[in-house]
Amino acid sequence: MRTAVVLTLWLGFVAPAAADQRFEFAAFAIPEDGRIVVPAIEGDALNGITAVIDERTAGALSVAAREAAFTGETGTTLTLLGVAPYSRIDLVGIGAETVSRAAAEDFGGTAAALLGDTEGGSVHILWPGENIDAEATAARVAFGYRLRGYRFDNHKAEPFDRDKLPTVVLRSDDGSADQFANDLVHLADGVFFSRDMSSEPANHIYPESFVERVREQFRGLDNVDIKVLDENDIQRLNMGALWGVGKGSSRPPRLLIIEYMGGGDQVPVVLAGKGITFDTGGISIKTGENMWMMKGDLGGAAVVSGTVLAAARRGAPLNVVALAALAENMPSGTATRPGDVLSSMSGITIEISSTDAEGRLVLSDAVHFGQVTYEPDVLIDVATLTGSVGRALGDDYAGIFGRHDEIIEQLSAASDAAGEGVWRLPLDDSHFEQIESKYGDIVNGGVGSPGASVGAAFIGSFVDEEQVWAHLDIAGVDYLEEDRPTVPAGYSGWGVRTLDEYLRRHHED
Numbered sequence: 001m002r003t004a005v006v007l008t009l010w011l012g013f014v015a016p017a018a019a020d021q022r023f024e025f026a027a028f029a030i031p032e033d034g035r036i037v038v039p040a041i042e043g044d045a046l047n048g049i050t051a052v053i054d055e056r057t058a059g060a061l062s063v064a065a066r067e068a069a070f071t072g073e074t075g076t077t078l079t080l081l082g083v084a085p086y087s088r089i090d091l092v093g094i095g096a097e098t099v100s101r102a103a104a105e106d107f108g109g110t111a112a113a114l115l116g117d118t119e120g121g122s123v124h125i126l127w128p129g130e131n132i133d134a135e136a137t138a139a140r141v142a143f144g145y146r147l148r149g150y151r152f153d154n155h156k157a158e159p160f161d162r163d164k165l166p167t168v169v170l171r172s173d174d175g176s177a178d179q180f181a182n183d184l185v186h187l188a189d190g191v192f193f194s195r196d197m198s199s200e201p202a203n204h205i206y207p208e209s210f211v212e213r214v215r216e217q218f219r220g221l222d223n224v225d226i227k228v229l230d231e232n233d234i235q236r237l238n239m240g241a242l243w244g245v246g247k248g249s250s251r252p253p254r255l256l257i258i259e260y261m262g263g264g265d266q267v268p269v270v271l272a273g274k275g276i277t278f279d280t281g282g283i284s285i286k287t288g289e290n291m292w293m294m295k296g297d298l299g300g301a302a303v304v305s306g307t308v309l310a311a312a313r314r315g316a317p318l319n320v321v322a323l324a325a326l327a328e329n330m331p332s333g334t335a336t337r338p339g340d341v342l343s344s345m346s347g348i349t350i351e352i353s354s355t356d357a358e359g360r361l362v363l364s365d366a367v368h369f370g371q372v373t374y375e376p377d378v379l380i381d382v383a384t385l386t387g388s389v390g391r392a393l394g395d396d397y398a399g400i401f402g403r404h405d406e407i408i409e410q411l412s413a414a415s416d417a418a419g420e421g422v423w424r425l426p427l428d429d430s431h432f433e434q435i436e437s438k439y440g441d442i443v444n445g446g447v448g449s450p451g452a453s454v455g456a457a458f459i460g461s462f463v464d465e466e467q468v469w470a471h472l473d474i475a476g477v478d479y480l481e482e483d484r485p486t487v488p489a490g491y492s493g494w495g496v497r498t499l500d501e502y503l504r505r506h507h508e509d
Helices: 049-056 060-067 101-114 138-148 177-199 207-218 231-236 240-246 291-296 299-313 359-374 387-393 405-418 429-434 451-460 496-507
Strands: 007-010 022-026 034-041 077-083 086-095 122-126 167-171 224-229 254-261 269-279 319-329 378-383 398-402 422-424 469-473
Touching: 022 138, 022 177, 034 049, 034 101, 049 060, 049 086, 060 077, 060 086, 077 101, 086 101, 101 122, 101 138, 101 405, 122 138, 138 167, 138 177, 177 207, 177 291, 177 299, 177 496, 207 224, 207 254, 207 269, 207 299, 207 319, 231 240, 231 254, 240 319, 240 359, 254 299, 254 359, 269 291, 269 299, 269 359, 269 496, 299 319, 299 378, 299 496, 319 359, 319 496, 359 378, 359 451, 378 405, 378 496, 387 398, 387 451, 398 405, 398 451, 405 422, 405 469, 405 496, 429 451, 451 469
Parallel strands: 022 167, 034 086, 034 122, 122 167, 269 319, 269 378, 378 469, 398 422
Antiparallel strands: 007 022, 077 086, 224 254, 254 319, 398 469
């Protein structure tokens, strides 16, 4: 094995879910022994690097591939143990087409899934540059590995001992170590923050503690200013919708404002997120089945906060503001009732048909505040808003809505590049007409299908028609029942990667 300069990255400074994973980057070489992960190009016979390793194993690799009918189809795997001179060989199919950036991340995630229970020593991931797009770097492979290696066991008596994790050595000549160390590590931090906040139980994360977690994560970062509107500020500003959701809880609501101004005089982008730290449905109480999942109804707030965290940690040259509309939706003697009419900061009055349609309420005040306070270039809101979007799109796509085609197209392209999916759903005059109210200006629900479009229209009623705006409904993709290459089953953090990619493409100087 030829001598290589090695860059070692210790990741112990990140959130507990990702601590103590080690990555090293080294020049490309095929190790003489040990554990190796090898990309296999699809074909009837082993070729390229797999053919070289087959020779080193005296043909054992090709025999095993034939017996297992392994051809290198994308995402397929073959694991061999104790085939001399290697203690372990993992083949991961990369298909016959040129490997994209997202596919490289999936390759890394697949490797992490295969090696999740492996302890000690090192594992060498070979990334020789064959049949690979220029953006599909070894750093992207490491990023995918790290994303899939996420664990949330913060409340277990005996959490996983992360000191046992093997060192992951990326062997490539593409020179992408700095891309990982100074950029993608921070993007992973943003995703992990989002996953952590949704995974935490509601007795640990509520409006005030959400704020404190954010302060901890942003402490010491340049160009960051964190502001908080408490219950007195919320009422003073006539944010009756946000107050109306949160006033039924003993834990009062908050509007958290995270300003990252790394772009000089640039007009900011505003990202607003739904942050219901627990949703009982309020007086319109939900059934008990799966109500525990409503601890994750703050996913939108977690995603926008995580997106700005990633930008701030990598020192991105842009201005972006995250607004987290935080409230706990509880039934009590002080809770809002169906039939009540609420005020809002915009002056629009809202008839309440169901207190379980609360996310659009907190966002109505947040998007109006963001618009009038920052006069943003672009306004995007993110929310686990409706069950309807999941029924329409399943767990493969988030719903995207808006009045302006260009921002929809830009976010869709960013989502594709990031390995996440969005699908545009309709938003037209009929949806706004559906929510006209008999007793107020608009009503928050109970007006029939399509529910996801009606929810988008409600939020859009608080956004000026000239304002460039998009609504992302992530209710169908926020929680996954089954593993994906870069996302273990559970709360996904969907949207951080999409928003990060959009900001890079369209708002960085």
